[in-house]
Amino acid sequence: MPDYPSRTQRILSRIEQLAAISEDPDGTTVTRTFGTPAFVRGRDLVQSWFEAAGLKVHLDGIGNLRGRWASQRPGAKTFVLASHIDTVVNAGKYDGPLGVIMALNLVESLMEQGSTLPFNLELIAFSDEEGVRFHTTYLGSKVVTGAFDPATLLRTDAQGITLAQAIADMGGNAAQLATDALPPTEWLGYFELHIEQGPVLWESGVPVALVTALAGQQRVELTWQGMAGHAGTVPMAMRQDALAAAAEFILAAEAFALHHGQRLVATVGQLRIPYSASNVIPGQVVHSLDLRSPDAGQLATAYADLQARAEAIATRRDVALDWQLIQATAPVTCDPELNRLLGQAIAASGHEVVGLVSGAGHDAVPISAVAPATMAFIRCYKGISHNPLENVEPADVAAALEVAEGFLHRLITAHS
CATH class of the missing domain: 3.30.70.360 (Alpha-Beta Plaits)
Structure with a gap:
């Protein structure tokens, strides 16, 4: 019987370790914007967890952290589990990192179970989703999908530093961005876990929801x-x-x-x-x-x-x-087949299947242009986000973890 509460405590412990790394010198707030020394230190910590799990790890040109578990099946496509590890200024702890660390826990569990994959699994911690520093969102996922506009490299931050220079300063390589994309023919799909950032689940008491579309x-x-x-x-x-x-x-x-x-x-x-x-x-x-x-x-x-x-x-x-x-x-509709499997996993875990439209943007937006995408929302305290008051209940995280694991087992069965 999976011990979801204990696994949740491990996830939340890692959240606290990552949240302790911030641009704020006294550590009272969480700020890790793209390319800053604090961002790099945080990414290095997450990379150590990826490597300890046994994933084949590399950093791409824009600083996305990518861990791969290859299938033994010839010609296997790739299913991506991802979220982002950059933050807004004076952020909460969970927006983005919770999805990355939960996905890592799911991969660790599948490996411990001796699962045989009919597809490759790639776990990605995107370097920039919020767009705080250069005022353009989805830099990380646009590189992975091949949608990155090279003209963006000329954009400057508040100090006049170009994106190209920021990439170089953090050890990235702007020259390789075009080759970092996962070709559309190799995608099987995309799944992201994320706090709701809204009050619907908090008010209803439902721990997890199916995302049907993104604004x-x-x-x-x-x-x-x-x-x-x-x-x-x-x-x-x-x-x-x-x-x-x-x-x-x-x-x-x-x-x-x-x-x-x-x-x-x-x-x-x-x-x-x-x-x-x-x-x-x-x-x-x-x-x-x-x-x-x-x-x-x-x-x-x-x-x-x-x-x-x-x-x-x-x-x-x-x-x-x-x-x-x-x-x-443009507005995005989540993939019907992936949502069917995710809805089954929610119901099988004993929860009401609640469909929500996301008013917030997520990396699923650019990814949906090249691959089927779905998301699950996790109940968060009063729906508060982009705020230090952002919080989650361990029981809700455990429930979402069970749902996500059920979804991945259904996906593996469907493609075996």
Whole structure:
């Protein structure tokens, strides 16, 4: 009888060890953004666990940690278990790393059971999913799927360091990125375990859910260019206040999303005022806009409508507007056959089969373009994520571990 509670304690112990590695010098918060020394130290720790498990391990050009268990079957395809080990700033412990460490535990268990694989298993800890440092997500999985755009190498971080330089600084090799991809013909499928990052499972008490789809996303950078001036001498009616224009748009975006229901969300999460001072009318404001919906048509309509509203505000307030699309991803539907097997595993473990649409982006988005993909969500404390309060209950992790193991056994049987 599998001892899922004991295995869960091992998983959570590893989570704590990894969380102790952070860019924060006093260790009070968890931050490991792509390519930083803290990220590399964390990846080295995870690599030691991969190697101890007996996987054939290597680092690819962009710093993905990849561990392979090869099948003895000639011409076998590859099934990928993965999540990411980079974090946002001031993060929780579980977003990404929990999926990697749980997948490693599943591989260790299959090896201990003497399982014979009809396909290759590749365990991947993606180097960058969050996109914090270079403001573009899925760098790791785009390399593995062959979707990486070489122009991205010229992007710079807040210190002016290019992505190409960051890759070199961490010991990677930008020249080999094109050859690091797993060809589409070699993929069997993809499975990721991840905390829900939402409150549905927490409120219902169900420990694990089947992900049916992932929302599409549009990321925009808006720059409002007005005229800086003295706060005490320029009359209100004569001002070209960039911040007032940006503020009007931000509230308009919020009202638009509220009006259009639960299938659309709009967020402004970053705002920068260059040369700001309390006695200066803001002359320039730069901010983000993040639009998400599982409905491609609704997403396109919202994008066009909000761009038109922004332009109207700029015209009326006599400020210039630069609207730059930074990233666009289409909604993704998870693979029906993999979801059928995952649903069977959930039911066999005695849980209600709950289907959820993910509002968060995940590496399954680029991977779905080349391979069948599915995900399982794990209940997390009040749905809180991207926050130090992020947490999980051991019983929920144990339940998800049992479900995932049941899924993999069904997958092995289906391809034997």
